[in-house]
Amino acid sequence: MSSRSERDKAKQLQEKCQSVLNALLRDEDNKYCVDCDSKGPRWASWNIGVFLCIRCAGIHRNLGVHISKVKSVNLDSWTPEQVVSLQQMGNSRARAVYEANLPDNFRRPQNDSSLESFIRAKYEHKKYIAREWVPPQLPKVDWEKEIEEEMEKQRRKKKTGE
Incomplete structure (x- = not known):
């Protein structure tokens, strides 16, 4: 069983993740599904780095986790x-990356089967991808250290009665 401070740290880490995600969703570019343009996406493909509506999220799930x-x-x-x-x-x-070579007259598909075909072409077959694009390496993130420091500050404040 984990200690209370470990549980508190895990909870704060989730709160920080949630806070950053909510801020990203307020960004104008992320207010619409990347694939179909539906308003208010509440799903994400984290390895691709995009926000999706529930319908497109289902199609992405069908692509497989690879x-x-x-x-x-x-x-x-x-x-x-x-x-x-x-x-x-x-x-x-x-x-800009995955749709770099879309035809100028392209219109986003609206029915389920053509939407799935478009999504498969885009991510599975990389039909429209920018040829020069190389996926970035993810940086090492240490939010846990920040959270520990913040928790320690709070403990010191309580001890000194501030």
Whole structure:
């Protein structure tokens, strides 16, 4: 069984992840699903770094985890590395990468089967990807250290009666 301070640290880490995710969703580029343009995405593919609506999240799940790793923004637990992946990419950068070679007259599909075909072409077959793009290495993130320092500050404040 973990100690209370470990549980508190884990809780604060989740709160920080959730706070960053919510801030990312307020960003203009992330207010719409990266694939179909639906308003208010609540899902994300953290390895691709994009925000999705529930319908596109289901299609991404069908691609398999070797292509897309999907989580609910609100219902699932997140690691700092997963959140940083979304910070680094985001929907507008992902479109610039994965849709670099879309035809000028392209219109986003709306029905389920053509939407799935588009998503498969985009991420599985990389049909429209920018040829020069190289996925970035994820930086090592140490939010736990920040949280520990913050908790220690709070403990000292309580001790001194501030």
